[in-house]
Amino acid sequence: MNLRSGWLRKTLFATALGFVTTAPALAASDDGKVTDFLLDNGMEVVVIPDHRAPIVTHMVWYKVGSADEPPGKSGIAHFLEHLMFKAATTNHAAGEFDRAVSAIGGSNNAFTSFDFTAFHETVVPSALEQMMSFEADRMFNLIVNDDDIKTERDVILEERRSRTDNNPQAALEEEVDATLWQNQPYRIPVLGWMQEMEKLTWTDAVEFYDLYYRPNNAVLVVTGDVEPGTVKALAEKTYGKVAAGPGLPRIRPVEPEQNTKRTVTLTDARVSVPGFSTQWVVPSYHTAEPGEAEALDLLAEILGGGSRSRLYQQLVVKEGIAATAGANFRGTMRDATRFTIYGSPRGNAKLADLEAAVDAEIARIVKDGVTDDELDKAKDRYVRSLVFARDEQPYMAYLYGSTLAIGRTVQDVQEWPDRIRKVTTDQVKAVATRYLVPDRSTAGYLMPKTEN
Amino acid sequence: MNLRSGWLRKTLFATALGFVTTAPALAASDDGKVTDFLLDNGMEVVVIPDHRAPIVTHMVWYKVGSADEPPGKSGIAHFLEHLMFKAATTNHAAGEFDRAVSAIGGSNNAFTSFDFTAFHETVVPSALEQMMSFEADRMFNLIVNDDDIKTERDVILEERRSRTDNNPQAALEEEVDATLWQNQPYRIPVLGWMQEMEKLTWTDAVEFYDLYYRPNNAVLVVTGDVEPGTVKALAEKTYGKVAAGPGLPRIRPVEPEQNTKRTVTLTDARVSVPGFSTQWVVPSYHTAEPGEAEALDLLAEILGGGSRSRLYQQLVVKEGIAATAGANFRGTMRDATRFTIYGSPRGNAKLADLEAAVDAEIARIVKDGVTDDELDKAKDRYVRSLVFARDEQPYMAYLYGSTLAIGRTVQDVQEWPDRIRKVTTDQVKAVATRYLVPDRSTAGYLMPKTEN
Numbered sequence: 001m002n003l004r005s006g007w008l009r010k011t012l013f014a015t016a017l018g019f020v021t022t023a024p025a026l027a028a029s030d031d032g033k034v035t036d037f038l039l040d041n042g043m044e045v046v047v048i049p050d051h052r053a054p055i056v057t058h059m060v061w062y063k064v065g066s067a068d069e070p071p072g073k074s075g076i077a078h079f080l081e082h083l084m085f086k087a088a089t090t091n092h093a094a095g096e097f098d099r100a101v102s103a104i105g106g107s108n109n110a111f112t113s114f115d116f117t118a119f120h121e122t123v124v125p126s127a128l129e130q131m132m133s134f135e136a137d138r139m140f141n142l143i144v145n146d147d148d149i150k151t152e153r154d155v156i157l158e159e160r161r162s163r164t165d166n167n168p169q170a171a172l173e174e175e176v177d178a179t180l181w182q183n184q185p186y187r188i189p190v191l192g193w194m195q196e197m198e199k200l201t202w203t204d205a206v207e208f209y210d211l212y213y214r215p216n217n218a219v220l221v222v223t224g225d226v227e228p229g230t231v232k233a234l235a236e237k238t239y240g241k242v243a244a245g246p247g248l249p250r251i252r253p254v255e256p257e258q259n260t261k262r263t264v265t266l267t268d269a270r271v272s273v274p275g276f277s278t279q280w281v282v283p284s285y286h287t288a289e290p291g292e293a294e295a296l297d298l299l300a301e302i303l304g305g306g307s308r309s310r311l312y313q314q315l316v317v318k319e320g321i322a323a324t325a326g327a328n329f330r331g332t333m334r335d336a337t338r339f340t341i342y343g344s345p346r347g348n349a350k351l352a353d354l355e356a357a358v359d360a361e362i363a364r365i366v367k368d369g370v371t372d373d374e375l376d377k378a379k380d381r382y383v384r385s386l387v388f389a390r391d392e393q394p395y396m397a398y399l400y401g402s403t404l405a406i407g408r409t410v411q412d413v414q415e416w417p418d419r420i421r422k423v424t425t426d427q428v429k430a431v432a433t434r435y436l437v438p439d440r441s442t443a444g445y446l447m448p449k450t451e452n
Numbered sequence: 453m454n455l456r457s458g459w460l461r462k463t464l465f466a467t468a469l470g471f472v473t474t475a476p477a478l479a480a481s482d483d484g485k486v487t488d489f490l491l492d493n494g495m496e497v498v499v500i501p502d503h504r505a506p507i508v509t510h511m512v513w514y515k516v517g518s519a520d521e522p523p524g525k526s527g528i529a530h531f532l533e534h535l536m537f538k539a540a541t542t543n544h545a546a547g548e549f550d551r552a553v554s555a556i557g558g559s560n561n562a563f564t565s566f567d568f569t570a571f572h573e574t575v576v577p578s579a580l581e582q583m584m585s586f587e588a589d590r591m592f593n594l595i596v597n598d599d600d601i602k603t604e605r606d607v608i609l610e611e612r613r614s615r616t617d618n619n620p621q622a623a624l625e626e627e628v629d630a631t632l633w634q635n636q637p638y639r640i641p642v643l644g645w646m647q648e649m650e651k652l653t654w655t656d657a658v659e660f661y662d663l664y665y666r667p668n669n670a671v672l673v674v675t676g677d678v679e680p681g682t683v684k685a686l687a688e689k690t691y692g693k694v695a696a697g698p699g700l701p702r703i704r705p706v707e708p709e710q711n712t713k714r715t716v717t718l719t720d721a722r723v724s725v726p727g728f729s730t731q732w733v734v735p736s737y738h739t740a741e742p743g744e745a746e747a748l749d750l751l752a753e754i755l756g757g758g759s760r761s762r763l764y765q766q767l768v769v770k771e772g773i774a775a776t777a778g779a780n781f782r783g784t785m786r787d788a789t790r791f792t793i794y795g796s797p798r799g800n801a802k803l804a805d806l807e808a809a810v811d812a813e814i815a816r817i818v819k820d821g822v823t824d825d826e827l828d829k830a831k832d833r834y835v836r837s838l839v840f841a842r843d844e845q846p847y848m849a850y851l852y853g854s855t856l857a858i859g860r861t862v863q864d865v866q867e868w869p870d871r872i873r874k875v876t877t878d879q880v881k882a883v884a885t886r887y888l889v890p891d892r893s894t895a896g897y898l899m900p901k902t903e904n
Contacts, residue, residue, distance in 0.1 A: 071523055071637075072705040175634065175712045182630035183645055185523075193635055193708040253524040256645045260627045263715045267891050439719050 032390050034400070035228035036410050041244040042216030045235050046400045046410065047228040050393050056224030057397045058131045059120040060139070061405040063219070064212035066192070067114040067185035067252060067335070075192020076208050078112040079156055079200055083209075084119065085110070086152045089141040094148075097134045106131075114186050115334040116405035122394065125225045129234050132220075136238040139213050149202045157198065160191045169275070169446060172266040176444035179264050180279050184255040184335055214245030221401040223393045250407070255281055255336055262442040269449035273323070276351050277342040278358070278443040282329070282435045284337040286406055293331045294419050295427040296339060296435070300329040301378040302370050302428065303361065304341060308377075310365075311341065315357050321349035325358075334406035339435060351445060362436045369429035383417045484842050486852070487680035488862050493696040494668030497687050498852045498862065499680040502845050508676030509849045510583045511572040512591070513857040515671070516664040518644070519566040519637035519704060519787070527644020528660050530564040531608055531652055535661075536571065537562070538600045541593040546600075549586045558583075566638050567786040568857035574846065577677045581686050584672075588690040591665050601654045609650065612643045621727075621898060624718040628896035631716050632731050636707040636787055666697030673853040675845045702859070707733055707788050714894040721901035725775070728803045729794040730810065730895040734781070734887045736789040738858055745783045746871050747879040748791060748887070752781040753830040754822050754880065755813065756793060760829075762817075763793065767809050773801035777810075786858035791887060803897060814888045821881035835869045 036046045066077045088094040101108045106123035121131045164170045174189050181187030191197070220239060222231045258281060285293040304311040304327025315322035325343035341362075343354045389395045403413050488498045518529045540546040553560045558575035573583045616622045626641050633639030643649070672691060674683045710733060737745040756763040756779025767774035777795035793814075795806045841847045855865050 072703060074635075074705075171711050175710070175714070178634035179631050179714060182627065182639065183526075183648075187634065193706075195706050195708060196635075251524060253526075254645075254647050256647060258627070259623050259718055259720075261717045261719070262627070262631060265713045265891075266711055267713070268711075439717075 030227075032396075034410055034414070037232065039215065039235060039240045041240060041242060043218050043220060043235070043239050043242075044404060045220045045231065046222070046404065047226070047231045048221075048223040048393075048396050048400065049226060049228070050223055050391075050396075051225050054124060054225050055122060055393070056125050056128050056222060056226050057120060057122045057393050058128060058135070059118055059221045059397045059401050060135050061116050061118045061219040061221065061401040062212055063115075063217050063248075063250070063405050063407075064117055064208075065113050065115040066188060066190040068212070068250065069185070069188070069208075072196055073200065073204050073208075074188045075156060075160075075197040076200055076204050077117055078191055079153065079197070080205050080208050080213075081110050081112045081117050081119075082152050082156060083144055083148060083205055084138055084142065086148045087138075087142050087144050089137050089143060091137050091141055092134065097138070100130060100134065112190055114190060116402060118401060118405070120394075120397070128222070128226060128231075129238070132234050132238040136242055139215065139218070139239070140242045142209060142213075144202060144205050144209070146202050149200075149205065153197070153200060156191070157194070160194055160197060164189070164191060165194070168266055168268040168271050171268075172264065172444050172446050175266070176264045176277065176279070176442060179262050180281065180338060180442040181255060182258075183253045185252055186333070186335065186337075211245070212248065215239055215242045216244040217248055219401055219404045221397045221404075223397045250334070252335055258440045258442075261439050263445065264442070265445040265447060267447040267449055271446055271448045273344055274351055274448060275342065275344040275446045276355065276443060277340055278355070278441050279338045279340045280435050280437070280441050281336055282339045282431075284333040284335065285331045285412070286334050286408055287336055291419070291423060291427055292431055293329075294416075294423045295431045296329045297331055297382065298375060298378045298420065298423050299365070299370075299428050299432055300327045300339065301382065302374050303327045303365065305378070305381070310361050310374075311343070311358065314361055315343060315354060316346075319357060320346060321353050321357065322346055325354070332402060332406070351447075355443075359438055362432065362438070365429060365432045366436070369425050372425060375423070375425050375428060379420055379423070382420050386417055482679075484848075486862055486866070489684065491667065491687060491692050493692060493694060495670050495672060495687070495691050495694075496856060497672045497683065498674070498856065499678070499683045500673075500675040500848050500852065501678060501680070502675055502848075503677050506576060506677050507574060507845070508577050508580050508674060508678050509572060509574045509845050510580060510587070511570055511673045511849045511853050512587050513568050513570045513671040513673065513853040514664055515567075515669050515700075515702070515857050515859075516569055516660075517565050517567040518640060518642040520664070520702065521637070521640070521660075524648055525652065525656050525660075526640045527608065527612075527642075527649040528652055528656050529569055530643055531605065531649070532657050532660050532665075533562050533564045533569050533571075534604050534608060535596055535600060535657055536590055536594065538604045539590075539594050539596050541589050541595060543589050543593055544586065549590070552582060552586065564642055566642060568854065570853060570857070572846075572849070580674070580678060580683075581690070584686050584690040588694055591667065591670070591691070592694045594661060594665075596654060596657050596661070598654050601652075601657065605649070605652060608643070609646070612646055612649060616641070616643060617646070620718055620720040620723050623720075624716065624896050624898050627718070628716045628729070628731070628894060631714050632733065632790060632894040633707060634710075635705045637704055638785070638787065638789075663697070664700065667691055667694045668696040669700055671853055671856045673849045673856075675849045702786075704787055710892045710894075713891050715897065716895070717897040717899060719899040719901055723898055723900045725796055726803055726900060727794065727796040727898045728807065728895060729792055730807070730893050731790045731792045732887050732889070732893050733788055734791045734883075736785040736787065737783045737864070738786050738860055739788055743871070743875060743879055744883055745781075746868075746875045747883045748781045749783055749834065750827060750830045750872070750875055751817070751822075751880050751884055752779045752791065753834065754826050755779045755817065755884075757830070757833070762813050763795070763810065766813055767795060767806060768798075771809060772798060773805050773809065774798055777806070784854060784858070803899075807895070811890055814884065814890070817881060817884045818888070821877050824877060827875070827877050827880060831872055831875070834872050838869055 030049045031051055034048050038044055069076050101121055104123055104127050106121055108121040110119040123131055178187040282296055283292055303309060311325040315325040323344045323346040327341045329339045330337045341358055345354055482501045483503055486500050490496055521528050553573055556575055556579050558573055560573040562571040575583055630639040734748055735744055755761060763777040767777040775796045775798040779793045781791045782789045793810055797806055
């Protein structure tokens with residue numbers, strides 16, 4: 001899978017939007033306490049106990065994603081993720097790991113994103129050692145053969161056809177990404193470009209595996225009904241036996257300054273409802289000056305985070321020209337990221353009407369800023385969602401793993417609520433003024449064929 | 453310099469447009485006869501005698517350009533071209549080569565493009581051996597030092613500032629290129645992105661030099677008052693002594709299929725006259741099916757090659773809405789290339805009016821094709837320009853050098869007039885229909901600030 005769908009993303013998004021509804025009391029004194037340490041070979045380990053149910057989530061994160069792929073080899077990160085399930089190792093036959101998980105009633109999966117690749121299992125605590133043993137084994141002992149390459153390449157090609165090529169919205173997003181990013185590798189789709197995926201070889205996969213699948217390039221996160229000491233002992237016994245690889249500086253091409261307004265229009269007979277999105281290049285938590293990313297998160301919330309947001313209230317409720325309208329900030333990327341506003345017209349309204357209304361809302365924030373009241377409410381929703389999220393074992397594993405995999409720290413996660421609390425209305429106004437410049441944006445339009 | 457300006461480009465373009473006015477008779481029996489051979493170390497040599505004047509043009513072409521640069525190192529090809537003039541070698545002090553050329557009243561220069569880098573001198577025939585000796589020496593013996601890096605990097609940064617950043621048209625073209633090309637490396641400017649140029653190092657330059665500046669990756673072209681046998685003996689004595697490097701497969705990322713219409717708008721107070729260009733991804737002579745590139749060349753000529761073209765006649769003469777209008781096809785690239793239509797409004801006409809008129813002209817060719825008469829005239833102009841060009845010594849050196857440097861052959865150059873002659877009206881209509889699709893185009897708009 002890749003990060004465009006799946007339970008993790010749903011969980012993450014639902015949480016970020018504050019829709020989490022269960023919040024039972026914590027069950028034991030060390031529940032939620034984060035322990036982190038390094039193995040001798042450089043592998044980072046994070047343990048978050050949660051004793052409310054006899055279950056553990058075990059995730060291994062590799063600090064490599066599609067944005068680290070060599071030129072012309074797009075899709076190799078995701079392809080290798082697939083091969084990790086398809087191939088045998090020197091110690092286990094192909095499929096043995098999957099069957100072991102099923103046999104104990106567990107679940108497992110993996111996902112690839114721009115900045116990382118992760119593998120995870122949710123099982124009973126007694127099976128943790130077995131999971132770690134299997135996962136450590138395929139970190140080093142994978143045997144990719146040419147038959148696996150051929151059959152699994154067909155699988156990823158079909159995945160691309162069904163997810164992107166047969167989906168006008170996804171096809172548009174792909175070209176919007178490649179238009180927004182003119183140098184930074186986020187312009188390349190995680191699944192890969194079809195013409196390059198078709199040519200991925202055994203050599204490509206093995207070179208990528210040998211370079212990146214090493215303990216010093218990985219983060220282990222274990223959440224659930226387990227103690228840090230136990231995890232440490234098991235990690236040393238399993239992952240600790242894998243030799244470190246060379247250090248890998250993660251140097252990526254940087255985006256040049258944008259001087260233009262860009263548009264990308266996909267007109268397709270399969271489109272029934274038109275839609276638009278406008279995006280801007282903005283800093284991520286990893287690249288921003290202190291407070292800027294937090295201000296962008298709150299700006300997205302105030303402008304377009306749900307039905308109480310300015311855009312929703314103005315375009316959907318008051319003017320009645322939009323069926324949907326919202327905003328989001330993808331702050332968790334390793335490099336510069338995007339701030340997005342999107343909408344879809346209602347009735348006879350035109351995209352141009354929606355865009356004019358959006359521009360007016362941006363201009364209003366740039367001129368008058370936001371109110372103390374809406375900023376406080378936005379902060380409350382954000383911080384509350386994180387408090388609730390502490391009870392979501394897979395989400396906590398995701399949050400820490402994804403943060404550490406891009407070079408941020410446990411402290412960054414833990415201080416985040418405080419940092420959100422400190423954002424001022426001036427800071428929100430400042431980031432809107434600095435970044436949401438209409439002449440420096442990239443818009444995508446999805447249009448039905450008949451409108452042409 | 454890079455290929456965006458300079459006498460070579462002017463010569464090339466003037467010739468392609470048929471503006472060459474001098475056509476003296478050939479002076480000796482072997483004049484214009486092309487001899488080509490390989491040295492033992494793999495260096496290709498082309499000699500074209502021309503005894504009308506006691507002068508020779510000597511060019512060395514390296515099969516490497518900005519499109520071959522490693523990720524994040526944009527500008528290194530052009531930077532190295534500069535360093536070739538700045539640095540000393542093991543045999544000559546810095547500047548000695550330049551002074552030798554000046555001392556004999558010769559001229560010299562170099563240029564970098566997407567697909568190649570070339571160094572050339574025009575001198576009296578008796579100085580040819582000295583030129584070859586100098587050029588062979590700096591193919592292998594360059595000594596780049598850190599002081600050269602620092603001072604010459606400032607030069608290229610200033611070149612970028614003056615050519616691109618201080619020129620709204622050039623700044624727009626750069627972002628249009630990066631929007632048209634979403635994967636193929638022509639999206640990266642030849643001069644480089646500023647933020648990457650600033651960080652180019654000694655190591656970057658030396659690695660690039662060691663890898664690409666090798667005789668088996670170079671083409672020597674000598675035109676002028678000289679015999680092939682003489683050139684061969686001198687080449688063996690000079691370049692022949694340089695050891696071959698490893699073979700370099702030139703594998704470049706390929707452009708995915710375009711499914712969208714894209715626009716890029718630069719609005720700037722320094723713009724006084726608005727303008728637009730629309731471009732399409734099309735095959736080059738190197739990548740096209742037989743006859744397609746020739747048909748695209750003739751389509752560009754009929755649609756927009758000068759004041760007799762359809763676009764000029766319709767937009768400038770008849771409707772009076774445009775001050776300029778034209779089309780061109782950049783067929784000489786190694787990979788897929790662009791077909792461009794451009795225009796600038798007159799009086800109160802809007803860019804949208806011009807674009808509608810352009811769309812109508814395209815639709816007319818797609819529906820009705822072109823006439824036998826206009827096709828014949830376009831062929832005549834093309835072929836005549838090449839015949840005239842045979843008398844332009846630097847142009848012939850450019851034509852053969854640039855063709856061979858991208859992997860095409862002497863035969864390709866020589867058969868080109870015949871291939872142009874064979875194009876049918878159906879073929880011209882077919883390429884217009886296949887490639888000039890409005891929903892799959894990329895347009896650039898240059899707008900004065902006040903219009904906003």
